[in-house]
Amino acid sequence: MRNFWSDADAEATVARYRGEGIGAEVALRVYTTRLLGGDPGLVLHGGGNTSVKTRARDLSGDEVEVLCVKGSGWDMGSIEPSGLPAARLEPLRQLRLREAMSDDDMLLAQRANLVDPTGPSLSVETLLHAFLAHKYVDHTHANAVLALTDQPDGEELCRDLYGRRMALVPYVMPGFGLAKTAHEVFQAEPEAEGLILMKHGIVTFAETAKEAYERMIEMVTLAEKRVAAAVTEPFVQVSLPDDVATAAEMAPILRGLAALPEVGRKGRFKRFVLDHRSNPEVMRFVDGADLERYSRRGPVTPDHVIRTKPWPLVVRLPRRSGLDGFTEAAKAAVASYAADYSAYFERHNAGRADRKATLDPAPRVILVPGVGLFGLGRSAKEARIAADIAQTSVRVISAAEGLGGFESISEADIFDVEYWSLEQAKLDEAKDLPLAGQVAAITGAASGIGRATAAALRAAGAEVALLDNDADGAARVARELGGLGVACDVTDGTRVSAAFEEVVEAFGGVDVLVSNAGAAWQGRIGEVAEEVLRQSFELNFYGHQRAAQAAVKVMRLQGTGGVLLFNTSKQAINPGRDFGPYGLPKAATLFLMRQYAVDHGADGIRANAVNADRIRSGLLTDAMIAERAEARGLSEENYMAGNLLGREVTADDVAQAFLGLALAESTTGAVLTVDGGNIAAALR
Numbered sequence: 001m002r003n004f005w006s007d008a009d010a011e012a013t014v015a016r017y018r019g020e021g022i023g024a025e026v027a028l029r030v031y032t033t034r035l036l037g038g039d040p041g042l043v044l045h046g047g048g049n050t051s052v053k054t055r056a057r058d059l060s061g062d063e064v065e066v067l068c069v070k071g072s073g074w075d076m077g078s079i080e081p082s083g084l085p086a087a088r089l090e091p092l093r094q095l096r097l098r099e100a101m102s103d104d105d106m107l108l109a110q111r112a113n114l115v116d117p118t119g120p121s122l123s124v125e126t127l128l129h130a131f132l133a134h135k136y137v138d139h140t141h142a143n144a145v146l147a148l149t150d151q152p153d154g155e156e157l158c159r160d161l162y163g164r165r166m167a168l169v170p171y172v173m174p175g176f177g178l179a180k181t182a183h184e185v186f187q188a189e190p191e192a193e194g195l196i197l198m199k200h201g202i203v204t205f206a207e208t209a210k211e212a213y214e215r216m217i218e219m220v221t222l223a224e225k226r227v228a229a230a231v232t233e234p235f236v237q238v239s240l241p242d243d244v245a246t247a248a249e250m251a252p253i254l255r256g257l258a259a260l261p262e263v264g265r266k267g268r269f270k271r272f273v274l275d276h277r278s279n280p281e282v283m284r285f286v287d288g289a290d291l292e293r294y295s296r297r298g299p300v301t302p303d304h305v306i307r308t309k310p311w312p313l314v315v316r317l318p319r320r321s322g323l324d325g326f327t328e329a330a331k332a333a334v335a336s337y338a339a340d341y342s343a344y345f346e347r348h349n350a351g352r353a354d355r356k357a358t359l360d361p362a363p364r365v366i367l368v369p370g371v372g373l374f375g376l377g378r379s380a381k382e383a384r385i386a387a388d389i390a391q392t393s394v395r396v397i398s399a400a401e402g403l404g405g406f407e408s409i410s411e412a413d414i415f416d417v418e419y420w421s422l423e424q425a426k427l428d429e430a431k432d433l434p435l436a437g438q439v440a441a442i443t444g445a446a447s448g449i450g451r452a453t454a455a456a457l458r459a460a461g462a463e464v465a466l467l468d469n470d471a472d473g474a475a476r477v478a479r480e481l482g483g484l485g486v487a488c489d490v491t492d493g494t495r496v497s498a499a500f501e502e503v504v505e506a507f508g509g510v511d512v513l514v515s516n517a518g519a520a521w522q523g524r525i526g527e528v529a530e531e532v533l534r535q536s537f538e539l540n541f542y543g544h545q546r547a548a549q550a551a552v553k554v555m556r557l558q559g560t561g562g563v564l565l566f567n568t569s570k571q572a573i574n575p576g577r578d579f580g581p582y583g584l585p586k587a588a589t590l591f592l593m594r595q596y597a598v599d600h601g602a603d604g605i606r607a608n609a610v611n612a613d614r615i616r617s618g619l620l621t622d623a624m625i626a627e628r629a630e631a632r633g634l635s636e637e638n639y640m641a642g643n644l645l646g647r648e649v650t651a652d653d654v655a656q657a658f659l660g661l662a663l664a665e666s667t668t669g670a671v672l673t674v675d676g677g678n679i680a681a682a683l684r
């Protein structure tokens with residue numbers, strides 16, 4: 001474990017925050033907290049916390065002794081002084097005289113002592129920091145330390161490695177109980193340089209930020225060396241057949257099986273996004289003959305349980321030649337996972353004074369021999385967090401198995417943390433957006449209607465894949481919206497298949513297709529070259545068919561329905577002079593939409609079209625607008641607003657129509673007109 005302390009960086013941090021009125025003690029606390037938080041071998045995604053005891057002025061202007069401790073919801077790697085709210089230290093310290101304290105009382109006491117009452121809630125481990133006397137206290141969930149403590153004889157291993165330098169704290173659930181126990185252990189061994197929290201993590205402390213940090217690095221490095229000296233290949237590997245399915249081939253099956261049917265709403269599901277990992281360490285783990293045994297023993301540190309559930313779902317190896325059999329077996333595995341989870345909930349909820357409401361029974365981590373691991377979440381971000389934590393668990397469990405045998409906390413202790421209201425409060429409480437958990441692929445997404453539609457779907461909670469033959473444009477929009485940019489020319493069938501594989505690899509599947517890519521060809525129909533017509537059909541008809549077919553293939557594997565949305569344009573209904581080469585394939589695409597509605601309604605797949613007209617875009621350039629307005633003797637503005645409502649229609653209007661159709665769960669085979677009113681193009 002590298003020591004990243006630098007006197008120059010520390011001084012620069014102090015100088016920078018001095019300008020904002022932040023004292024050196026807090027500035028250095030920020031500096032080393034970031035150093036710790038930047039190392040995934042120490043903490044992940046909001047885990048761990050740090051504190052400093054200093055002095056601050058309260059609201060009445062009096063200088064008081066305070067504890068600045070990490071606020072709940074802050075990440076150590078990107079902490080700011082505002083992420084270390086100050087609380088009056090003395091009243092918090094006094095709490096250690098109590099015998100016991102409920103979580104609610106503890107939180108009230110923490111909040112009541114905030115110097116700035118509008119600040120964030122203090123970490124649930126605040127009292128651990130308050131009860132220890134040292135100025136700087138650092139707490140992480142270092143992988144190497146977990147590998148040592150997560151053992152049946154973890155205390156012996158730690159004692160052997162650290163001697164009396166570290167005091168050992170038996171596992172106690174975080175909160176008041178742990179703070180009190182840790183304090184008692186330290187009082188009995190006041191010479192210790194830190195604490196090992198069995199099956200949870202490590203605490204170091206000192207009078208300076210530098211020393212507390214360097215002790216953390218030193219103690220974790222000792223653990224790393226101990227782990228490295230142990231057996232490096234703990235898992236007997238199974239031999240793999242040569243036709244293992246790829247993640248893109250089998251992920252939609254898992255994604256569909258994991259989706260939760262909405263109660264009382266047939267054909268509707270709470271869906272998950274999947275994040276796939278398959279580095280060599282993960283593969284050695286999932287290809288181990290004893291995977292079931294070592295993977296399902298519980299979390300490597302308690303607070304992971306809220307992201308991963310108590311154990312992962314393990315399914316059998318998928319063979320390309322036998323995907324139907326795999327699907328059946330995986331279906332049974334998902335059902336038994338849900339049954340196990342419900343039984344676990346009932347076992348530990350029964351007889352509690354504070355009855356809990358059960359969380360959903362879907363797995364958040366799936367292990368697949370031959371393929372890797374999948375993190376599941378209601379968004380790509382949540383899925384990534386679950387996958388990151390699963391990858392860390394793989395590392396810790398591999399090391400622990402190499403040292404001896406991995407052992408987690410008891411099932412009752414796991415339940416206490418998973419259903420601890422203070423942990424649940426850490427999860428995003430934002431209400432689910434209407435397309436949360438859904439994946440949308442949009443073609444022609446780099447500009448105009450495609451871009452606007454991608455933005456609208458993203459705002460409604462969908463993950464978006466931006467497909468465009470302008471790869472740079474797709475990548476740019478992906479960065480703007482937080483999506484995936486994919487180079488894709490829809491006139492090339494191989495490229496379309498590859499693009500959908502990329503989407504499935506990134507998110508696990510597809511639920512919404514917006515088939516929008518198109519371009520206008522002109523020519524008087526009596527004399528236009530056949531080649532022009534064929535080119536237009538290639539893009540404006542076959543392009544839609546290729547994208548729709550690729551999407552339907554994924555949707556049918558998922559078995560949770562989906563929706564295909566086509567941009568057909570008013571030309572499909574109401575031919576414009578010399579626009580035959582554009583209108584004819586668009587008319588065919590309108591019927592293509594209806595054919596999908598007919599043929600795949602039974603799969604729960606809906607198909608609808610948007611029939612838009614006169615939108616500024618690559619199809620209708622400013623030059624074309626000027627020319628047409630002039631031909632009609634109109635100003636450009638009047639030309640663009642030449643409809644029943646008398647106002648220009650925008651790409652955003654079309655995007656809202658696509659979004660509306662994506663959400664219209666009982667609408668299929670429909671064409672929605674977005675043209676400001678043009679009775680000649682109205683459907684009848």
Ligand code: ZN
Nearest residue numbers: 048139200201
């Ligand atoms: Zn902790």
